[in-house]
Amino acid sequence: MTENSSKPRIVVLNTRAANVHSVEKALRKVGADPIVTSDPAELASADAAVLPGVGASDAVMTALNTLGMTEPVKEFAASGKPLLCVCVGLQVLFDSSEEGELPGLGLVDGKVELIPTGMTDELGAAMKVPHMGWNEVQFTGDDASRNPMFKDIPQGSHFYFVHSYRCVPDQQAEVAATSNYGIEICAAVAHGNVVGTQFHPEKSGDVGLQIYKNFLDLASNSTN
């Protein structure tokens, strides 16, 4: 993209989650000009959108419901334009979560359950919940067959995770990446244009920024 061509309209949904600002900064770093908003009307004219989230799923759903954003997000997902959902943003794509009482967006079939406690790792240490830190991620398929959101990322790269609940999609084909924390952790979900990561790409150094680059490329294509 040349300096003069207009940048895609990327909307970061302000769910009041603590990572909204980090997502915005990561997008700026890769050359995007994101709009952080809680106005559902902005979503309708967006080329691509990010749904950030940390903390509790009910907090994100409450924010979406209160802002009148729940239906617009579902409509955006149905539009075929790129929607990147991060951490709890991924978890609210499901029907419901063990963590919360509010129904989720119901865009992906499956469940969200608590990571079991009481396991020990290879060093004999207790595995803590939340699963917090850098873990190795295996993407499903090679670079060519992967969802374009995950291209140009070396297999086995480390990404930064902070979560206590894990997603279990009904369709194994929708699991785009996995990680191991005593049990299998679904690290990413690809449901067509709707992609979610359990890890935080905005906090995962260069490999994380690559995801935002890929997202920006997809957004640029989506303007055509």
Added chain:
Amino acid sequence: MLTRRVIPCLDVDNGRVVKGVSFVDIRDAGDPAELAAFYNAEGADELVFLDITASSDARNTMIDVVEKVSSEVFIPLTVGGGIRSVDNMRQMLEAGADKVAVNSAAVANPQLIEDCAKEFGAQCVVLAMDVKRVDNPVISELEGYGSVPAEWMWQVYTHGGRRSTALDAVKWARLVTELGAGELLVTSMDADGQKTGYDNELLSVISDSVTVPVIASGGAGELDHFYDALVEGKSDAVLAASLFHFGELRVSEVKSYLAERGIPMREV
């Protein structure tokens, strides 16, 4: 598998990193953003910035620091020092911090931990504690905190280690995690600055008492100290300040050493 983390800690006074060595690739060793970028390139898994500015008027200076660092460096960033309220914490998170460490204010008002965890999620709340082993503690100071070891205790200190409290470190660790602290940063005042190793006994007792990650702090001097804190001390992360800052050891060196000894490490 989940890697162990190596975390440099930087002291910031009035927006400037407190004196350290000039690494070849750094022009201004006092610039927080430049040092953050340096440590990031070295493979630091996370950064801790500690605001040691005495005056509370200078709080906005720290917000600018966080804003600038988080626009350039995309690894987790913890900010501590002088955090007294939910609003203080919000300002830091909005400026780009991922976690905020509370210490003295949480001792004065433990409710702060619960309030912050409810507002932002437990993962944002790091409880920092400065701990000293005290023989024959004065029991009258300890009323209201249940039984303590008769001979000695691990006592919690506040205000940069200047003020003692009646709190037993292990009980305090349990209480704060129940209130919603998502991680503990445990500094041994006995080991701090000695370069004879972390207080692994303290670390392992605390680590066994809670279900959240523990960051070891205070005492690192040699490579094997980091290994011991992770294995004997059962810590999830190891933090060092002056050792990295004065170039005695490099983050990359520590990480290669730990990886060679079988500790899972993130490759950069």
